[in-house]
Amino acid sequence: MDEYRYDHQTVKGFIVSSIFWGVVGILIGLWISIQMWHPAANIQPYFTFGRLRVVHTNGLAFGLGVGAIFGIFYYITMRLCRRPLLFPRLARFHLYLFNAAIALAALSLLAGYTQSLEYAELEWPLDIGVVILWMIFAINIFGTIFSRREEQMYISLWYIIATVIAVAILYIINNLSIPAGLLKSYHLFAGVNSANVQWWYGHNAVGFVFTTPILAMFYYFLPKSTGLPIYSHRLSIIAFWSLVFAYLWTGAHHLVYTPLPDWIQTVGIVFTMFLIAPSWGSVVNGYYTVGQDWERAKNNYLTKFFILGITFYGLQTVQGPTQGLRIVSQLIHYTDWVPGHVHMGTMGWVTMTVAASVYYIIPKIYNTEIHSVKVANIHFWLVLIGQLIFSITMWITGIQQGALQKAVNPDGSLKYTMVEIIAKNYPYWEMRTVGGIIFTIGMLFFIYNIYMTIRKGKALQQA
Amino acid sequence: MAGLHETLHKRPIIFALLATATVLAGTIVTMLYPMLRPEMHPRLENLKPYTALQLAGRDIYQREGCFYCHTQTVRPLKTEVLRYGEYSKAGEFAYDHPFLWGSKRTGPDLARIGGKYPDAWHYRHMENPRAFFKESNMPSYAFLKERKLNPEEVERHMNALGFPYTREEIEALKDKTEMDAIVAYLQVIGTAVKKKEVQVEAKVVEEINPLSGKPEAIKKGKEIYEKNCEICHGDDGKGGIGPTLRDNVWLGKEGEISDGKLFSIIADGTQAGMPPFGTQIDKEGIWSLVSYIRTLQEKK
Ligand code: HEM
Numbered sequence: 001m002d003e004y005r006y007d008h009q010t011v012k013g014f015i016v017s018s019i020f021w022g023v024v025g026i027l028i029g030l031w032i033s034i035q036m037w038h039p040a041a042n043i044q045p046y047f048t049f050g051r052l053r054v055v056h057t058n059g060l061a062f063g064l065g066v067g068a069i070f071g072i073f074y075y076i077t078m079r080l081c082r083r084p085l086l087f088p089r090l091a092r093f094h095l096y097l098f099n100a101a102i103a104l105a106a107l108s109l110l111a112g113y114t115q116s117l118e119y120a121e122l123e124w125p126l127d128i129g130v131v132i133l134w135m136i137f138a139i140n141i142f143g144t145i146f147s148r149r150e151e152q153m154y155i156s157l158w159y160i161i162a163t164v165i166a167v168a169i170l171y172i173i174n175n176l177s178i179p180a181g182l183l184k185s186y187h188l189f190a191g192v193n194s195a196n197v198q199w200w201y202g203h204n205a206v207g208f209v210f211t212t213p214i215l216a217m218f219y220y221f222l223p224k225s226t227g228l229p230i231y232s233h234r235l236s237i238i239a240f241w242s243l244v245f246a247y248l249w250t251g252a253h254h255l256v257y258t259p260l261p262d263w264i265q266t267v268g269i270v271f272t273m274f275l276i277a278p279s280w281g282s283v284v285n286g287y288y289t290v291g292q293d294w295e296r297a298k299n300n301y302l303t304k305f306f307i308l309g310i311t312f313y314g315l316q317t318v319q320g321p322t323q324g325l326r327i328v329s330q331l332i333h334y335t336d337w338v339p340g341h342v343h344m345g346t347m348g349w350v351t352m353t354v355a356a357s358v359y360y361i362i363p364k365i366y367n368t369e370i371h372s373v374k375v376a377n378i379h380f381w382l383v384l385i386g387q388l389i390f391s392i393t394m395w396i397t398g399i400q401q402g403a404l405q406k407a408v409n410p411d412g413s414l415k416y417t418m419v420e421i422i423a424k425n426y427p428y429w430e431m432r433t434v435g436g437i438i439f440t441i442g443m444l445f446f447i448y449n450i451y452m453t454i455r456k457g458k459a460l461q462q463a
Numbered sequence: 464m465a466g467l468h469e470t471l472h473k474r475p476i477i478f479a480l481l482a483t484a485t486v487l488a489g490t491i492v493t494m495l496y497p498m499l500r501p502e503m504h505p506r507l508e509n510l511k512p513y514t515a516l517q518l519a520g521r522d523i524y525q526r527e528g529c530f531y532c533h534t535q536t537v538r539p540l541k542t543e544v545l546r547y548g549e550y551s552k553a554g555e556f557a558y559d560h561p562f563l564w565g566s567k568r569t570g571p572d573l574a575r576i577g578g579k580y581p582d583a584w585h586y587r588h589m590e591n592p593r594a595f596f597k598e599s600n601m602p603s604y605a606f607l608k609e610r611k612l613n614p615e616e617v618e619r620h621m622n623a624l625g626f627p628y629t630r631e632e633i634e635a636l637k638d639k640t641e642m643d644a645i646v647a648y649l650q651v652i653g654t655a656v657k658k659k660e661v662q663v664e665a666k667v668v669e670e671i672n673p674l675s676g677k678p679e680a681i682k683k684g685k686e687i688y689e690k691n692c693e694i695c696h697g698d699d700g701k702g703g704i705g706p707t708l709r710d711n712v713w714l715g716k717e718g719e720i721s722d723g724k725l726f727s728i729i730a731d732g733t734q735a736g737m738p739p740f741g742t743q744i745d746k747e748g749i750w751s752l753v754s755y756i757r758t759l760q761e762k763k
């Protein structure tokens with residue numbers, strides 16, 4: 001184990017940092033959810049909804065999501081290559097740089113420095129920092145893979161390779177901009193073209209931050225925790241290549257009924273429908289994997305995290321393509337339905353799978369057991385309930401918004417003003433905050449459990 | 464195929480190249496190729512680049528994240544055109560770096576906000592949206608009034624985008640606040656497409672109010688008035704952002720006004736800041752308003 005000790009500290013560093021940024025992001029999530037029904041919770045100029053929302057999304061996508069990806073990918077890559085990282089000190093530097101970048105990102109966004117491109121809001125100096133971070137990561141991952149001591153690359157490594165490549169292409173192209181000062185720039189692209197580039201990026205940020213990396217974790221940790229091999233290798237191969245192929249065609253489903261040329265919308269929608277297939281390839285593979293020996297699988301407390309996570313992924317990837325259809329988009333686009341969709345994916349699939357992976361890794365690093373399975377079970381049920389309340393209330397109010405906006409009087413005039421419709425959302429927005437609080441309490445149980453496990457592990461090391 | 468893949472798993476470089484090619488396929492067809500086509504770079508003939516003040520306002524719109532609550536595209540759907548006006552055209556956005564269409568409508572779409580309200584409305588609304596609509600969850604932006612623009616910075620931004628400007632224009636920014644800038648920006652959004660003059664073509668409008676003098680109609684008219692008109696025309700029509708409704712001056716002209724003309728002012732709005740209500744209030748409602756307004760005139 002000693003050979004890995006230094007790298008494991010780096011992995012742990014990423015995991016702890018990602019949890020830290022996760023807490024920040026989630027608390028800001030609660031805050032903006034309160035601002036929705038209690039506008040007095042806006043504090044001008046720095047803490048208004050428009051400035052905090054972007055800290056919430058970036059904090060969680062990049063702080064929690066990408067932080068966990070860095071740490072967990074390093075861990076998986078070492079295991080699958082049977083060797084420590086090729087550049088251990090570079091990885092440690094990567095950890096420090098990552099935290100510095102996220103801290104600066106949060107501050108700069110609160111100060112209002114933003115490119116106004118969803119999930120690519122950071123201004124150009126920070127973009128350069130992000131690209132450097134990603135290059136360091138790529139060098140270490142590829143370096144370690146090239147010098148691996150295991151001939152075959154396992155499924156998770158395929159997803160890791162695809163993630164590293166795709167994110168680099170996406171991030172660099174969408175952030176091309178005209179600098180107009182140290183902290184101000186304008187998108188290189190304009191109007192319709194700018195929209196098309198942004199949503200090509202935006203959808204694939206979801207694809208290559210919230211989907212492929214999480215699948216890499218799923219394919220590695222599900223067999224590890226249950227002791228059962230992935231059910232079908234062939235299905236994994238087909239699902240991988242078709243997913244990575246199709247994702248890039250679908251960005252236009254975020255721009256249905258906008259002035260974007262119709263043909264691009266239609267191509268986007270067609271590939272969006274197709275995406276159900278590779279997505280469900282992984283879902284089915286997961287189900288059959290535990291189906292091989294359910295008695296055995298269900299004995300591990302992590303199985304339910306992974307199976308529920310992949311179930312939400314399955315629901316997400318049916319709901320997503322449905323949303324892309326013109327007839328459905330008409331009703332739910334721009335409404336609260338979409339945050340319902342988003343949080344089923346982020347809370348139900350991403351956070352669930354990441355948490356389970358962390359539960360697996362931390363005791364392994366310290367060569368011990370998790371502090372308490374009971375606490376992990378409480379964590380599981382609370383985040384599940386919190387997430388369901390969040391998503392279901394948003395789906396209901398989203399459909400209501402869509403329907404009321406379309407309602408007309410017998411003579412053809414509109415039945416409701418926007419303000420009347422907004423007033424009807426308040427009870428649902430309040431319920432969402434309740435769901436969010438339950439979710440947050442669940443996450444606190446998780447953090448407590450990890451903290452106690454690390455403490456136990458440190459004591460063991462010293463002994 | 465599985466056999467081929469077996470070899471592939473042993474060759475990370477080939478694997479990575481193949482993955483890159485796979486990712487690039489959709490990228491090229493749906494993102495890079497369209498960029499070469501003129502349909503991605505249309506420009507309406509009467510679309511003008513932003514002035515220095517308007518661009519400063521747009522920068523503030525970006526900085527404050529207004530687009531997380533407001534969209535700027537009207538979809539070509541019947542009820543949406545009724546609510547907001549003409550649907551958005553690709554050629555309206557040629558100077559938008561980046562586009563600000565947004566993805567969520569917590570508040571109304573703003574693609575046709577330009578000219579919908581008088582400036583005074585925006586100043587008061589931005590300062591405290593709940594003064595107009597107590598159910599609004601839009602943040603207050605009173606601090607924009609306190610902040611002065613920085614002309615050098617705005618000039619740098621104009622240069623970066625290559626927009627034309629004059630020296631006087633930049634000098635004039637010295638005395639402007641961020642609030643002036645954001646209102647100037649809001650007032651230009653969507654104005655390259657001409658507003659429809661008539662909102663309610665389909666409604667056959669009688670020349671004489673069928674509900675004239677009816678007490679229930681007056682009561683209903685008063686209710687509608689308080690909900691929709693009071694913020695501009697004041698209580699009981701005494702005037703405010705909009706003109707008084709108690710005198711005999713109508714759109715600047717003195718004299719009697721017919722019921723039909725009153726109906727069409729309310730239904731179609733005017734180019735000078737009276738918003739159209741014909742798509743929001745049904746015909747009976749508008750006639751009730753006319754009945755109510757007639758009682759105000761008697762009050763003077
Ligand atoms: C306590 C838990 C959470 C609460 C209360 C919360 C609340 C919110 C709210 C109020 C919004 C704005 C929705 C709108 O504009 O209408 C939002 C957006 C968003 N949140 Fe969360 N959130 C939570 C957890 C998370 C987590 C764990 C993630 C990711 C890992 C996440 C990712 C996002 C994203 C990506 C958006 C943007 C959605 C869009 O553009 O439609 N949230 N959240």
Ligand code: HEM
Nearest residue numbers: 206210253275316317320321323324333334342345346566
């Ligand atoms: C096959 C898979 C999926 C498809 C086809 C899909 C489709 C869509 C569509 C059409 C929208 C736009 C809705 C609208 O604005 O009208 C959307 C939004 C979104 N989806 Fe999915 N989705 C999929 C899976 C996922 C997954 C797994 C996540 C993980 C978290 C996710 C996260 C998001 C986010 C964050 C947004 C909001 C984007 C924004 O407006 O800022 N989606 N999705």
